[in-house]
Amino acid sequence: WYQRRVRDSPRGLFSGTYSGVLNNEVSTKAVALLASSADKLFSSAVSHLSTEPLRSFLEALVKSSQIQLFGRPLEHSASPKSTKAMSRTLPPVATSVLHLHRLTELVLLCSRSSHSLLNMMQVWSIVSTHFTEAACHADRTISKLAITSYHQILTEVMRKRVELPHFSFNETLLKPMEDMLSLGLCDMDTQDQIVSCLCELAEANARELKSGWKALFRSLRSVKVPVSNEEDTWTTPVFEVVSVVLERDDVFIFADAIIDCVMCLQKFICSGSVQQSKDTVFRDQKIEAHNARLAVQLGLPSLKYLSRIATMLSIMYGLEQRPFFAGSDRIKVPAVGLNGESGSRALFDFLPYNDNSGLLKVWWIMIEGMCGTVLECHQQVQAQTMETVYSMLRALAIIPGLSSRYWLCATSSFPCSPAG
Numbered sequence: 001w002y003q004r005r006v007r008d009s010p011r012g013l014f015s016g017t018y019s020g021v022l023n024n025e026v027s028t029k030a031v032a033l034l035a036s037s038a039d040k041l042f043s044s045a046v047s048h049l050s051t052e053p054l055r056s057f058l059e060a061l062v063k064s065s066q067i068q069l070f071g072r073p074l075e076h077s078a079s080p081k082s083t084k085a086m087s088r089t090l091p092p093v094a095t096s097v098l099h100l101h102r103l104t105e106l107v108l109l110c111s112r113s114s115h116s117l118l119n120m121m122q123v124w125s126i127v128s129t130h131f132t133e134a135a136c137h138a139d140r141t142i143s144k145l146a147i148t149s150y151h152q153i154l155t156e157v158m159r160k161r162v163e164l165p166h167f168s169f170n171e172t173l174l175k176p177m178e179d180m181l182s183l184g185l186c187d188m189d190t191q192d193q194i195v196s197c198l199c200e201l202a203e204a205n206a207r208e209l210k211s212g213w214k215a216l217f218r219s220l221r222s223v224k225v226p227v228s229n230e231e232d233t234w235t236t237p238v239f240e241v242v243s244v245v246l247e248r249d250d251v252f253i254f255a256d257a258i259i260d261c262v263m264c265l266q267k268f269i270c271s272g273s274v275q276q277s278k279d280t281v282f283r284d285q286k287i288e289a290h291n292a293r294l295a296v297q298l299g300l301p302s303l304k305y306l307s308r309i310a311t312m313l314s315i316m317y318g319l320e321q322r323p324f325f326a327g328s329d330r331i332k333v334p335a336v337g338l339n340g341e342s343g344s345r346a347l348f349d350f351l352p353y354n355d356n357s358g359l360l361k362v363w364w365i366m367i368e369g370m371c372g373t374v375l376e377c378h379q380q381v382q383a384q385t386m387e388t389v390y391s392m393l394r395a396l397a398i399i400p401g402l403s404s405r406y407w408l409c410a411t412s413s414f415p416c417s418p419a420g
Contacts (some may be wrong), residue, residue: 013022041402042102046109051119055126058106062130069137099141100134102420103127104149111157120161121169130234136185139358148405150176151197158201158208170212178215182222195223201235202244206253213257214327216241217264238268238298242305255323258309259331264308268298269385270376295378301386303381307365310392313363314399328358331365367392 045057110123134146154173163170179196180186186194198216202209209216220238242265245257271294316322371390377385 014186020063036349042106043109046113046115047215054110054119055122058103058123058126061099061103061106062127065103066133068099069134069142071108074224082289090101096144100142100145100149103130104153106152108156112376113151117161117167117169120157121172121339124173128172128176132185133182135180136407140189143186147190147193147197147403151201154197154201155205157182158205158212160186163210163212166213168211170208170210174212174215174219178219178222181219181224184224186258187419191223195220195237197242202241206244206248207250210256211326214260217257217260220269221264239301239305239316246305246308246312251319254316255357256311259325259365260364262306262309262366262369265302265309266300266373271295271298271378291378292380295380299377299381300384304383306370307388310363310366310395313359313366314395316359317399321350322355322357325358325362328361331358331361356418363396 045054049057067106094168107123107127110120115123131146131150133141135150137143137146157173158170161169177198181191181194194197198219201212202216221240223238242261245253245261248254367389370385374382
């Protein structure tokens with residue numbers, strides 16, 4: 001086929017009598033022609049193929065990439081940990097010839113094309129698992145390439161396709177990073193790269209993230225710190241993401257991200273707290289020192305950010321038109337009555353205004369969470385946490401007012417009786 005393609009080329013790849021054997025000069029030109037034809041094949045696949053043929057094309061490319069990285073196609077039941085062990089037994093592969101480059105190129109072309117959002121979601125469902133597998137590869141060069149390509153796709157998709165209300169595709173886009181961190185599938189170097197990517201994504205696409213904030217903060221809540229780490233430099237990217245939410249002076253970014261941001265900060269306050277198991281009676285002093293250091297490094301800055309969030313909520317309370325707080329419609333607040341009995345009118349009915357924005361629910365989840373962190377946090381930050389809770393409760397008497405503070409305190413302190 002190569003010889004026929006060279007012979008029939010209109011550009012004439014060789015001159016003179018053709019003997020049927022490719023010499024060095026002709027071979028070089030033939031390889032260049034084949035590379036150009038392959039580029040046209042991949043670029044035309046997105047523009048000319050319909051949904052089903054494009055899916056089949058991508059599935060075949062993913063299998064080829066799996067063979068290249070792991071020696072064979074992977075089953076859906078294969079865990080990333082098993083694929084990482086499998087990749088250790090294979091010889092190294094030159095990153096310049098990896099099919100990951102082609103796969104990334106195809107997804108980027110899909111995001112720039114006229115394909116519908118449904119088609120884009122189907123494309124992502126095919127390739128996302130493979131990016132997770134490649135990011136967990138034993139070869140650090142390959143895992144680094146996979147995460148870099150993944151970050152490039154995220155940035156391009158969010159810029160080209162603005163997420164509409166009531167959609168959560170951006171959350172789906174960030175789910176692989178969340179899985180890698182929460183399930184402990186990556187080593188510390190890979191984790192640092194993922195956290196840096198999340199930070200860059202928040203800084204560059206804060207307005208476009210929308211539902212992606214949920215998966216982003218869930219990912220940050222899963223960050224693990226080794227006991228041997230005695231520096232606090234690793235916390236900088238984590239709190240840079242929080243700073244993006246609070247310092248952009250954009251009420252829409254604040255409303256999209258604040259609920260998940262509050263839950264993430266409350267998780268940081270509880271960092272270093274150790275739940276003693278039945279099998280563990282004594283804790284190593286090194287681990288205990290690490291937990292105390294971790295509680296201070298994460299807990300104290302988190303308390304300052306939460307106090308700042310409470311102040312910002314007070315300011316937004318005075319706005320005539322408040323943005324809708326994403327996720328507040330899923331918060332179930334206990335229907336506590338005026339006398340605490342079931343069947344009485346809910347205290348929420350006596351509030352001075354109808355909170356259609358969900359602001360009071362954000363306040364409630366923050367107060368409720370802070371009451372829980374007082375009991376769960378490390379003793380190094382317990383006093384500061386208690387003082388922060390009292391400061392928030394005192395401020396509630398001024399804004400939003402006594403009736404709202406009574407409702408927030410009642411629903412946070414008393415259990416709800418079963419209805420009916």
